[in-house]
Every structure is written in structure tokens, then in C-alpha cells.
Amino acid sequence: MLTDKEVRHIAELARIKISAKEEKSLKKDLSSILEYINKLNEVDTTGVEPLYQTTGLVGSFRDDEPRGEFKMDENLNEKLIGQAPHSQNRFIKVKSVLSHK
Amino acid sequence: MEKSFTIRDIRDGLTKGHFTAEEIFKKYSDKIKKENKKLNAYLSVFDQRDTNIQMHTNDTNMLFGVPSAIKDNMLIEGTIATAGSKILKNYISAYDATVIKKLRQSGVSFLGKTNLDEFAMGTSTENSAYGPTKNPHDLTRVPGGSSGGSAAAVAADLCVFALGSDTGGSVRQPASMCGVVGLKPTYGRVSRHGLIAMASSLDQIGPLTKNVYDSALVLNAICGQDVFDSTTVPRTVPDFTKDLNKEIKGLKVGVPKEFFGEGLDKEVKEKIEETISKLKNLGAEIIEISLPNFEYALATYYIIVPSEVSSNLARFDGIRYGHSSKDAKTLLNTYLESRSEGFGAEPKRRIMLGTYALSSGYYDAYYLKAQKVRALIKKDFDDAFKKVDVIVGPTAPHTAFKLGEKISDPLSLYMEDIYTVPVNLTGLPGISIPCGNGTISGMPIGFQIIGRSFDEETVLRVSYQLEQAMSDN
Numbered sequence: 001m002l003t004d005k006e007v008r009h010i011a012e013l014a015r016i017k018i019s020a021k022e023e024k025s026l027k028k029d030l031s032s033i034l035e036y037i038n039k040l041n042e043v044d045t046t047g048v049e050p051l052y053q054t055t056g057l058v059g060s061f062r063d064d065e066p067r068g069e070f071k072m073d074e075n076l077n078e079k080l081i082g083q084a085p086h087s088q089n090r091f092i093k094v095k096s097v098l099s100h101k
Numbered sequence: 102m103e104k105s106f107t108i109r110d111i112r113d114g115l116t117k118g119h120f121t122a123e124e125i126f127k128k129y130s131d132k133i134k135k136e137n138k139k140l141n142a143y144l145s146v147f148d149q150r151d152t153n154i155q156m157h158t159n160d161t162n163m164l165f166g167v168p169s170a171i172k173d174n175m176l177i178e179g180t181i182a183t184a185g186s187k188i189l190k191n192y193i194s195a196y197d198a199t200v201i202k203k204l205r206q207s208g209v210s211f212l213g214k215t216n217l218d219e220f221a222m223g224t225s226t227e228n229s230a231y232g233p234t235k236n237p238h239d240l241t242r243v244p245g246g247s248s249g250g251s252a253a254a255v256a257a258d259l260c261v262f263a264l265g266s267d268t269g270g271s272v273r274q275p276a277s278m279c280g281v282v283g284l285k286p287t288y289g290r291v292s293r294h295g296l297i298a299m300a301s302s303l304d305q306i307g308p309l310t311k312n313v314y315d316s317a318l319v320l321n322a323i324c325g326q327d328v329f330d331s332t333t334v335p336r337t338v339p340d341f342t343k344d345l346n347k348e349i350k351g352l353k354v355g356v357p358k359e360f361f362g363e364g365l366d367k368e369v370k371e372k373i374e375e376t377i378s379k380l381k382n383l384g385a386e387i388i389e390i391s392l393p394n395f396e397y398a399l400a401t402y403y404i405i406v407p408s409e410v411s412s413n414l415a416r417f418d419g420i421r422y423g424h425s426s427k428d429a430k431t432l433l434n435t436y437l438e439s440r441s442e443g444f445g446a447e448p449k450r451r452i453m454l455g456t457y458a459l460s461s462g463y464y465d466a467y468y469l470k471a472q473k474v475r476a477l478i479k480k481d482f483d484d485a486f487k488k489v490d491v492i493v494g495p496t497a498p499h500t501a502f503k504l505g506e507k508i509s510d511p512l513s514l515y516m517e518d519i520y521t522v523p524v525n526l527t528g529l530p531g532i533s534i535p536c537g538n539g540t541i542s543g544m545p546i547g548f549q550i551i552g553r554s555f556d557e558e559t560v561l562r563v564s565y566q567l568e569q570a571m572s573d574n
Contacts (some may be wrong), residue, residue, distance in 0.1 A: 008455075013457040014434075015418070016410060016449055017441035028459070029450055029511050036512060039468070043474050050472030051479055053302055053332070054528025054554070055289040060331035069196070079195040084136045085425035094420055095432040 001031045105258040108315045109166045123164030126210050133212060133259050139496050141234045142244075142253040144173050146182055146213035163318055165208030170260035172251050173214035175306070176295040177201050184297045185217040185229040185247075185525045186441030188417050188424045198295020199330065200264060200306050200323045207322045207571045212260050215250030218444045220414065221271055223247050224517035227508050228447045235504070236279060238544055242501040245275030245517075248309065252279040255309045262319055263309045269402055270496070270521025273533035274309040277547020278498035280535045283309045284566070285521075286317045287555045288528035289334040291320075294325035300409035301332075303402075303525040305495065313534060313565040317341035320557060337553065344558055345565040351355055352383030355489030355501055359395040360520060366499035368539035372546045373495045376536040379570050380493070380563070388489055392481040397474050398523040403515060404458050404471035405526070411455030414448060450511060479527045486553050491563055496533035496547035520549060530557045534564045534572065 003008075010017045018026060025089055029056045068078060086093035104110075106125075114120050116480045120128070130146065137143050174184045174193035177203075185190045197205070204211075218228035226234040226249030235240040237257035244253040249264025253274035267285035276283025292305045298304060299537040308319035320341050333478045336539040340417050347555050356377060361370060419425035419439025426438035444452070458467035485492060497517055501538060507513045526533040533547035548567070552560035 006457075010453045010457045010460070013460060014442065014452045015415075015436040016452065017434075017437040017438055018449070024451070025446075026450065026453060030454055032512055033450075033454060034402060034457075037403055040397055040400050040404070040470050040474055043394065043397055043471035043477065045470060045477070048473040048476050050469055051476035052472055053330055054479070054526075055334055057289070057332065058336060062328040062331075075194075079193070083193065083195075083422040085419065092421060095429070095435060096431060 002034070035083055103309060106261050108163060108167055108261055108318055110192050111261055112163055115166050119367055122210065125166060126168050126212070127259060128406060129212055136257065136259060138235060139235065139240060140253050140257060140259070141232050142215055142232055142250045142257065142259055143170065143213045144185075144216050144250065146181060147180070147211055161299040162207050164204070164322055167208075167209065167261050168210050168212050170212050170215045170251055170263040172217055172248050172263070172265045174217060174266060174297040175201060175264060175366045176366070177211060177214070177298075181212070182214065182297065183231070184221070185231065186443065186445065186448070187230040188439075190424065196295065199292035199327045202297065203325075205506050206360070209322070214262060215248070215254055216251055217523035218225055218247035218447065220297065220410075220448055221266055221268060222246040222447045223412070224270070224274055224452055224514050225502070225503065225507065226275070228248065228445060230445055233504055236501045238280065239501070241503055242277070242496040242544065243504055245497070246277035246503060247271040248283075250273045251309045252276050252281055252283065255279070255281045255311060262311070262315055264306055264323070265309050265326050266296055266299075266304055267525065268303045268406065269525050272309060272503045273531060273547065273549060274308055274497050274517060276533045278545065280545030281311060282532065282534050283307065284315050284320060284532045284557070284561075285524065285530065285546075286320060286324060286557055287349070287530045288525070289332050290324050290555065290557070292325070292330040292333050294327055294329035297324055298413040300376030301407040301413060302409060303406065304524070312346060313561060314342060316532070316564075317345060327503040334555075335447060335460050339453050339558055341530050341557060341561055344562050347562055348384065349563055349566050352385045352491070352559075353377070353489040354380050354385045354387050354483050355390040355492040357390050357392045357395065357494060359490060360494035364498050364516070364519065366539070368541045369495050369497070369499055369546050371540065372537045373548060374421070376567065377493060379567060383566055383570055390485045390489060390492070391486060392478075392523070394474065394477045394481050395523060398478055398526060399475045399515065399519055401471045401478070401526060402479065402518070402522040403454070404467050405475065407451040407459050408468050409452075409455065410448070410451045411459060414452055417443060419443070438523075448510070465472055468549065471531050476528050482527045482529060490553070490559055492551040493547055496549040497521070498562075500539045500542045500546060525552050529554055530560050532560050532564050534568060536567075
């Protein structure tokens with residue numbers, strides 16, 4: 001069973017603010033899922049190489065050419081930057097990263 | 102009920118002049134307007150026939166003028182893609198997904214975007230922020246998920262075919278529950294460029310269709326290497342319809358004994374065994390096999406998926422696009438509150454689970470362990486495919502359940518995918534085809550056929566032969 005402190009710590013790492021009610025239900029749900037997952041400990045994996053992907057492809061390259069349809073103009077600017085909640089011209093506005101002391 | 106159109110029907114209708122592409126599009130649009138309210142299969146519909154078709158009306162492409170539905174986690178330029186989440190409520194796609202581009206080139210038209218569990222996380226479509234989709238066979242039941250909107254739209258003839266995405270069964274399981282054909286191609290066969298990522302090492306786009314021939318046709322159109330998805334493989338692409346008619350006499354069919362254990366409903370077991378005997382009648386050799394690590398597939402999956410989810414969904418931060426909290430005063434609070442307000446319960450669960458599994462001190466115990474068990478599961482399948490040509494069994498442990506029946510217990514919903522997740526973990530191609538209705542529930546049952554890596558041809562051929570045999574009876 002995860003502790004309340006652990007649940008709050010995970011939420012903070014995941015950058016999700018959770019309410020007290022959510023904390024309670026997440027604690028229950030995550031703990032029961034983790035308990036189920038722990039059955040993997042029954043499997044002897046000594047000397048087994050992990051399988052991260054199934055295609056066997058290593059190092060896929062393509063030519064480093066600009067995509068024709070992505071020419072930077074006002075239209076593309078609107079499509080991309082225009083979707084940011086706060087923007088100015090071609091820039092996305094964020095809240096200050098460094099705070100004054 | 103009116104006749105449900107297949108791709109061939111559309112082709113025939115167009116060639117014989119029974120209707121034009123515009124007319125058939127309008128016919129479907131009108132039908133959606135009338136019937137979508139009760140099903141909630143579509144989240145958005147396009148008013149006019151997409152004019153971007155790059156083909157002439159006399160084109161010979163089988164898919165020309167065929168009205169389709171697209172799961173709302175794939176991008177169609179200039180239209181909203183929500184991924185079933187509030188966080189992307191107003192997000193407008195900046196480009197076409199590769200599959201969309203390819204369908205356009207074939208002359209396919211798009212009716213609209215279909216409902217899904219939020220970010221494709223779920224097995225019932227009840228996790229959608231826009232309300233659940235209902236099963237057209239019984240409106241009190243779920244359509245399966247996460248491509249539930251696509252499956253319901255095909256089953257109710259609100260489109261000719263649909264695209265879904267399958268990370269752990271999200272095409273096959275809803276196909277099974279709605280009585281349609283759902284194919285998950287081999288990982289690397291179809292480009293994921295423009296598919297909103299859930300678990301990148303498992304996600305694969307596949308067609309939901311009314312029959313096996315249509316499935317092969319759509320796969321023909323959407324597959325192939327793509328420079329914008331480095332996991333697509335450089336392989337020549339066969340015509341998947343070519344060998345459908347070849348008989349399957351002598352073909353070796355593996356039946357894993359582990360698929361028939363505890364948890365499989367009696368009415369499903371009955372139909373699956375009946376279907377296996379049909380394969381035998383068609384001259385296939387039925388061989389019992391074993392996949393010793395099958396019971397660990399779901400636990401493996403629920404480490405790998407949340408881990409990849411926690412990474413993939415980090416991009417939704419309230420800064421560049423999507424929902425941004427109005428109350429946040431600082432940068433950190435913008436992240437915390439935008440994500441808190443924008444994500445539903447299941448994405449939050451998975452993001453947190455994955456964050457935990459990948460966090461310092463737990464990586465070896467969870468993520469690494471899971472990838473090692475994944476290797477063992479792959480080896481089980483590799484060994485089996487030395488003895489057999491395809492592996493068959495149920496798609497899901499039971500037929501469509503009631504809306505609300507399982508929603509309070511995430512783990513019980515996860516169990517829905519018990520027969521489908523091993524196929525994603527191993528990257529293999531798998532299909533679900535309808536094999537009759539349950540004697541108790543009366544609801545459709547899906548028969549799953551799994552093939553060797555990149556051997557969709559055999560998977561489709563077995564499916565086609567079975568489909569023909571079943572329609573003869």
C-alpha cells in the first residue's frame with residue numbers, strides 16, 4: 001500500500017495537483033494496480049535481455065530537408081503559435097521562470 | 102434496416118451511376134445527424150465533402166469516394182482533435198497524419214471524428230470526457246474501447262469503414278463487442294505520424310470494417326514506410342487482397358491452452374470452440390500450444406504503458422497548446438493546475454503510475470523487469486510460430502457489458518484486454534472477426550487470429566476463409 005506521502009510525492013513529480021478526495025481514491029487504485037503488477041516478481045528473469053522494441057530497427061535516418069508544407073509564414077504561425085494560451089507575435093508567453101529575491 | 106454499405110458496394114454504386122461520391126457522402130452525413138445522438142459515436146462531423154481529394158472522379162482506386170470515420174486521436178489538418186480529453190477541447194490539427202494523407206490520395210472522404218476513451222486509455226469508451234458511446238446492438242451496453250466510437254459507427258452503418266488505434270486491444274476489442282472486423286497490423290507496418298501518442302512502443306493504427314476484404318483494402322492504402330515515423334519498416338508492401346481466396350488446407354493453427362482458463366465466459370468459449378472446429382472443417386490442422394508467460398502479459402503491459410504515458414503526456418503543460426488554467430499565478434502552478442483541470446481520472450492514474458515506475462529507485466524493479474518479461478513473452482510466441490502458422494482464440498473474455506458496470510474498478514476494466522495485450526507487447530499482427538452471438542447475452546463475439554510478424558497476409562486469408570465459411574451456413 002502506498003502512503004499518503006508517497007501519493008503526494010508522485011503527484012508532484014507528475015506535475016498534477018490533486019485534491020484530498022483524489023488523493024484518497026488514487027491511493028486505493030494505484031495500490032491495487034501495483035499489487036497486481038507485483039506478480040511479475042514470480043518470473044525468473046536472470047540473464048534475460050530486456051525487449052524495448054519489436055521491429056529490430058536500429059538508427060533510422062532520413063534526409064535533413066525542410067518539409068515543403070511547413071513554410072514559415074503568418075498562416076503557419078497562427079496554426080502553431082496561435083494555439084498557445086498566451087502569445088505575442090511569433091512568441092509564446094510564459095510566466096517568469098526566475099523569481100526576484 | 103437499410104443495407105449496410107461495404108467498400109465494394111460503394112465502388113459498384115459509383116461505377117453503375119447509382120450515386121455520386123457527393124451524394125453518398127451526404128446520405129451518410131444525414132444519417133449521422135439523425136442517429137448519432139443516441140449512440141454518441143461521433144464527436145465532430147464535417148459538413149461538406151472534403152474537397153482536398155487529389156483524384157479524378159473516374160479514378161479506379163477502390164477507395165475513391167468511400168466515406169470514412171476517423172478516431173479523434175488522429176490529426177486532420179484544420180479540424181479539432183480532442184483525443185477524447187478536455188485538455189485538447191479546442192486543439193486544431195496543424196497537419197494531416199500520414200494515414201490521413203494516404204487515405205486522401207486514395208480518394209477517401211472523411212465524415213467526422215469518432216469518440217474514444219481519453220487519450221485511448223480504456224476498454225469501454227466510458228473514459229471519454231465527452232460521454233460514453235453506446236453499443237448499437239444494445240444501447241444499455243458499452244461498445245468496447247478505446248476505439249468504441251469507430252466500432253459503433255461501423256456497426257451502425259454511420260460510415261463505410263473507420264480507423265482506430267490499438268495499443269493493447271483498442272481496435273480488436275471494440276470490434277469484437279460491436280460485431281465488426283478490427284485489424285491491428287504489425288508494429289512498424291503503419292505510420293504513427295499524426296497519431297496522438299499514448300504508448301509509442303505499442304501504438305498501431307488499424308482499420309475497423311464490415312468485412313475482411315475491406316480490412317485488406319484499407320490496410321493496402323494506409324501501410325508503408327514513412328520518413329516521419331522512424332519505427333516504420335522499409336519493406337515492400339504486398340497487395341493484401343491478393344491471396345484471400347487461397348484455401349487454408351494444411352495450415353497449422355495453434356490454440357494456446359492458456360486462453361481457455363479461468364475468466365473466459367462460457368458463451369464466448371462455446372463460440373470460439375465452434376469456430377475452431379470450422380477451421381478444422383476447412384482443412385486446417387489444429388494444434389494445442391502453450392504460451393507459458395501469458396499470465397504475466399497484462400502486468401507487463403500495465404508497467405510499460407503507464408511509463409510511456411507519463412512521458413508522452415508531459416507535453417500537455419498549459420503552455421504551448423491545449424487547456425491552460427486561468428487561476429495559475431506561477432509557472433509551476435500553470436503546470437500543476439492545467440493538468441489537474443484538463444486530465445480525467447484515467448490519464449491521471451496512468452501518468453502517476455508511470456511516474457512512480459520510472460522514478461529514482463524503482464526503475465529496475467518495474468520498468469526494466471517488465472521489459473525482461475516482455476522478452477520472455479516474445480520468446481513464447483517465437484517458439485509457437487516455429488510449430489504453427491497462426492494462433493487463434495477469443496478477442497475478449499466476454500461480450501459487451503453494461504454501461505457503468507465496471508467503471509469504478511480500473512483493474513477489472515484492464516482485464517478486458519487480457520487476450521489482446523500480448524499481441525501488442527510482441528508487435529505481432531492480430532485481427533478480430535465476428536463469429537456469432539452469445540447464447541446468453543445475445544451480443545456479438547469476436548474471434549482473434551494472430552500471425553507472424555509482418556504476415557498480415559495469412560491472418561487476413563484465414564479470416565476471409567472463415568468469414569466465407571460462416572456466411573455459407
